[in-house]
Amino acid sequence: xxxxxxxxxxxxxxTAAGRVLAIFEVFRTASSALSMAEVSRRASLSMxxxxxLMHELLDWGAVERTDEGRYRLGTKMLELAASSGAALRxxxxxxxxxxxxxxxxxxxxxxxxxxxxxxSVYVESFRSAHGTISTNRIGGRMPLHLTANGRILLAxxxxxxxxxxxxxxxxxxxxxxxxxxxVLRGEFELVRERRWIITTGQVTENxxxxxxxxxxxxxxxxxxxxxxxxxxxQHLEDYVEMVRSAAAQITHAIETVED
Amino acid sequence: xxxxxxxxxxxxxxTAAGRVLAIFEVFRTASSALSMAEVSRRASLSMxxxxxLMHELLDWGAVERTDEGRYRLGTKMLELAASSGAALRxxxxxxxxxxxxxxxxxxxxxxxxxxxxxxSVYVESFRSAHGTISTNRIGGRMPLHLTANGRILLAxxxxxxxxxxxxxxxxxxxxxxxxxxxVLRGEFELVRERRWIITTGQVTENxxxxxxxxxxxxxxxxxxxxxxxxxxxQHLEDYVEMVRSAAAQITHAIETVED
DNA sequence: ACGTACGATTCCACCCGACGGAAGACAGTG
DNA sequence: CACTGTCTTCCGTCGGGTGGAATCGTACGT
Numbered sequence: 001x002x003x004x005x006x007x008x009x010x011x012x013x014x015t016a017a018g019r020v021l022a023i024f025e026v027f028r029t030a031s032s033a034l035s036m037a038e039v040s041r042r043a044s045l046s047m048x049x050x051x052x053l054m055h056e057l058l059d060w061g062a063v064e065r066t067d068e069g070r071y072r073l074g075t076k077m078l079e080l081a082a083s084s085g086a087a088l089r090x091x092x093x094x095x096x097x098x099x100x101x102x103x104x105x106x107x108x109x110x111x112x113x114x115x116x117x118x119x120s121v122y123v124e125s126f127r128s129a130h131g132t133i134s135t136n137r138i139g140g141r142m143p144l145h146l147t148a149n150g151r152i153l154l155a156x157x158x159x160x161x162x163x164x165x166x167x168x169x170x171x172x173x174x175x176x177x178x179x180x181x182x183v184l185r186g187e188f189e190l191v192r193e194r195r196w197i198i199t200t201g202q203v204t205e206n207x208x209x210x211x212x213x214x215x216x217x218x219x220x221x222x223x224x225x226x227x228x229x230x231x232x233x234q235h236l237e238d239y240v241e242m243v244r245s246a247a248a249q250i251t252h253a254i255e256t257v258e259d
Numbered sequence: 260x261x262x263x264x265x266x267x268x269x270x271x272x273x274t275a276a277g278r279v280l281a282i283f284e285v286f287r288t289a290s291s292a293l294s295m296a297e298v299s300r301r302a303s304l305s306m307x308x309x310x311x312l313m314h315e316l317l318d319w320g321a322v323e324r325t326d327e328g329r330y331r332l333g334t335k336m337l338e339l340a341a342s343s344g345a346a347l348r349x350x351x352x353x354x355x356x357x358x359x360x361x362x363x364x365x366x367x368x369x370x371x372x373x374x375x376x377x378x379s380v381y382v383e384s385f386r387s388a389h390g391t392i393s394t395n396r397i398g399g400r401m402p403l404h405l406t407a408n409g410r411i412l413l414a415x416x417x418x419x420x421x422x423x424x425x426x427x428x429x430x431x432x433x434x435x436x437x438x439x440x441x442v443l444r445g446e447f448e449l450v451r452e453r454r455w456i457i458t459t460g461q462v463t464e465n466x467x468x469x470x471x472x473x474x475x476x477x478x479x480x481x482x483x484x485x486x487x488x489x490x491x492x493q494h495l496e497d498y499v500e501m502v503r504s505a506a507a508q509i510t511h512a513i514e515t516v517e518d
Numbered sequence: 519a520c521g522t523a524c525g526a527t528t529c530c531a532c533c534c535g536a537c538g539g540a541a542g543a544c545a546g547t548g
Numbered sequence: 549c550a551c552t553g554t555c556t557t558c559c560g561t562c563g564g565g566t567g568g569a570a571t572c573g574t575a576c577g578t
Contacts, residue, residue, distance in 0.1 A: 015535070016275030016565070017315045024321075028335075028342050037525055046567050051527070056276045061375075062283075069526095073343035075375040075398075076287075078382070081340030082398030083287055084332035092396060095385065103362065116320075116334040123337070126354065137351060139334075139341030274564070275536070296554055305538050310556070328555095520578090527572075535565080543556070548549105 012043060019045055023053060027063070033070035081139075090114065090223055090254070091123050094214070097249035098225070102126045104242055109228040112214075112250075113149040115157060116141075118165055120150035123223065143171050145184055146202045148209030149224040154184075155191035156213055156221035162188065176201035196240050200231050207231060210239045212247035217255045225250060271302060278304055282312060286322070292329035340398075346382050349373065349482055349513070353383065353473070356508035357484070361385045363501055368487040371473075371509075372408040374416060375400075377424055379409035382482065402430050404443055405461045407468030408483040413443075414450035415472055415480035421447065435460035455503050457495050465490050469498045471506035476514045484509060 012022030022043040026034070030042070040050035054071065057063045061076035094112050102110045109127040113120045119141040144150035144165060154162060166181040178184055191197050191213075200208035211226030225247045229236060271281030281302040285293070289301070299309035313330065316322045320335035340346065353371050361369045368386040372379045378400040403409035403424060413421060425440040437443055450456050450472075459467035470485030484506045488495060 013315075015315065017279050017312055019565095020276050020279050021315070021319045021321070024339060025319075028339055030342070035525070047526080048528095048567060049565075052565085053276055056272075056274065056280070060280045060284075062280065073339060075343065075346060075373065075380050077336070077340045077343045078346050078380065079398035079400070080283060080287055080332060081337045082396055083289070084334065084336045096387070099358065099361070099385070102358070114334065121334050121337065126358070128355070137341055139338035141338070278536095294554070306555080307538055307557095308536080311536080522577080523575090525572105525574085527570105529570080530568095531566105533563105533566080535563100537560105537562080537564100539559095541556105541558085543554105545552105545554080547552080 012045065019043070019049060020053060020057075023050070023057070024062075027073050033066045033068070033072040035070050039071065090214075093253040094124065094223070094225075094250045097246045097253065098124060098126060100249070101225070101227070101242060101246040102128075105227060105239070111149055111211075111226045111228070112223055113147075113153065113226070114223045115144065115150075115153040118144060118168065120144050120147055120153055120224075142203070145170055145179070146173060146177060146199075147226070148197050148199045148211035149226040151184075151187055151197055151199065152191060152211045152213050152224035152226070153221065155188035155197075173203050174201050174205045176205060178202065196244050198236050198240070200236070205231075208236055210236060210243050212240075212244045214247050214254070215251045222254070223250070271304065278302070278308060279312060279316075282309070282316065283321075286332050292325045292327070292331040294329050298330065346373070349473075350382050352512040353482070353484075353509045356505045356512065357383060357385060359508070360484070360486070360501060360505040361387075364486060364498070369505075370408055370470075370485045370487070371482055372406075372412065372485070373482045374403065374409075374412040377403060377427065379403050379406055379412055379483075401462075404429055404438070405432060405436060405458075406485070407456050407458045407470035408485040410443075410446055410456055410458065411450060411470045411472050411483035411485070412480065414447035414456075432462050433460050433464045435464060437461065455499050457499070459490050459495070467495055469495060469502050471499075471503045473506050473513070474510045481513070482509070 012018045022045065023039060026039050026042045034042075036050060036054055037047065039045075039054065040047045043050065045053075054063065058065070061074045063071050064074035065071055091112065098110050098112055102108075109125060111122055112124040113122050115121070120143070122138055122140045124138060142150060144154040154165060162185075166184060170179040170181075171177075172179050178187070187197065196210065196212045198208065198210050202209075207228055208231045209226050209228050211224050213221045214223040214225060216222045225243060227239060227243060229239065271277045281304065282298060285298050285301045293301075295309060295313055296306065298304075298313065299306045302309065304312075313322065317324070320333045322330050323333035324330060350371065357369050357371055361367075368384065370381055371383040372381050374380070379402070381397055381399045381401075383397060401409060403413040413424060421444075425443060429438040429440075430436075431438050437446070446456065455469065455471045457467060457469050461468075466487055467490045468485050468487050470483050472480045473482040473484060475481045484502060486498060486502060488498065
């Protein structure tokens with residue numbers, strides 16, 4: 001569609017590895033399969049270089065060709081993700097509890113996320129067939145202060161992380177979005193005290209979230225479980241215990257099978 | 260544990276990109292976090308090179324450090340996988356139907372797989388809490404001829420692919436494993452005729468599988484849905500309709516939201 | 519059919535980034 | 549304290565990586 005904004009597409013460092021990563025970056029931000037020339041442009045690499053690198057990636061299986069001759073990331077990347085540290089084991093142990101939670105809450109969305117830097121990354125998410133609210137997919141990212149899950153993760157992060165985060169510019173998505181560090185610090189306080197949180201109107205005006213922390217065997221928070229609901233919906237508080245219970249189940253699943 | 264078998268660890272091509280991929284390969288096959296020296300050895304790279312590359316990967320987010328200072332793949336790999344062609348959209352559209360199937364079949368395992376070369380890759384899999392049969396995780400691979408899902412995928416593949424596959428050495432995992440090309444060809448015939456399959460004792464003696472094909476909008480098979488059951492269990496045939504129904508639902512979900 | 523435009527591929531000579539060795543910093547262990 | 553392993557920095561040399569140009573392929577428009 002709009003092909004004229006690849007200007008600031010992250011100038012790849014003049015190192016060979018940097019160029020490979022630049023190509024990955026292109027695919028990470030691209031929504032569909034790309035032609036080699038498109039990759040070349042977006043990665044700011046010469047066609048020659050792109051061509052050679054792409055073929056190395058093809059041989060290895062990092063990218064694959066579509067029937068129309070375009071390129072996209074290959075299934076081997078799936079394997080890599082599965083080997084990726086935190087995500088894998090966590091997801092595996094968490095799914096049963098997430099499913100139970102999801103089953104109790106037909107119409108809603110269930111999310112499991114971990115913190116990566118200043119962002120919340122979705123490790124798993126189940127939404128019901130119709131529920132089109134919240135379009136996050138696995139691997140998707142959101143600012144920490146706008147989602148219930150994110151606030152859980154930030155509330156339990158090192159104070160150094162909290163300070164740094166609150167000192168950075170805080171994005172607002174609605175007129176209700178909390179961007180005042182003082183308010184957020186208060187939220188964190190509350191979270192650590194109650195071990196759950198409710199947010200409303202932060203991402204879009206008519207949605208809210210309920211989330212709770214997942215602990216590892218050493219009382220450290222490794223993830224957050226949360227659901228997204230329509231604020232029009234009755235008492236959000238009614239869901240709190242279900243979410244907390246799911247979080248507790250996952251905590252238990254992680255603690256027992258420690259390795 | 261056994262650190263003496265890194266000999267045949269895929270000599271990385273003497274190209275910079277090849278070295279990067281060698282590192283990815285190390286993590287792909289490693290089960291836990293690794294020290295940099297371990298990566299260096301397994302990838303057959305000098306410490307200097309490993310050190311420099313690893314830091315580039317760290318900066319970009321491809322790998323991350325554990326608390327103990329070891330290295331593992333970073334959460335950004337999750338994002339890459341989510342952007343990976345076939346897997347993503349397919350998985351997204353399929354999950355609701357898979358969940359419905361899973362809900363009906365408490366004790367069992369539900370798998371969604373696609374074909375990648377001569378292997379079946381699991382795109383999603385749900386197992387019930389206790390059911391410890393079948394240890395496949397997302398991104399996991401299996402030979403095509405041994406699983407119900409794999410046979411579905413192979414039965415609908417180009418005949419060129421079939422011929423090539425059947426001409427290659429066929430692994431057997433139990434004394435019941437079918438490794439006779441003629442027998443397998445017969446199976447494929449049957450699959451295309453009935454649009455479902457039952458296998459028994461192929462991977463382990465006491466498990467069986469039931470699977471059905473998922474089509475895209477152009478009558479091509481893009482995935483297979485299957486379940487794993489204990490052969491001791493009653494009539495495997497009883498599950499066929501449920502599996503076929505789930506496959507049909509996914510087919511429908513893919514066709515409708517074509518893009 | 520012809521011409522144009524764009525993408526993919528191959529070839530090549532120059533050159534700069536990548537490489538490995540060596541040596542030093544650091545931590546844990548006996 | 550010596551020893552063993554890991555991680556890190558520095559540097560001179562060398563080879564793989566690089567961009568340009570030329571070729572081939574294919575789809576589109578006139």
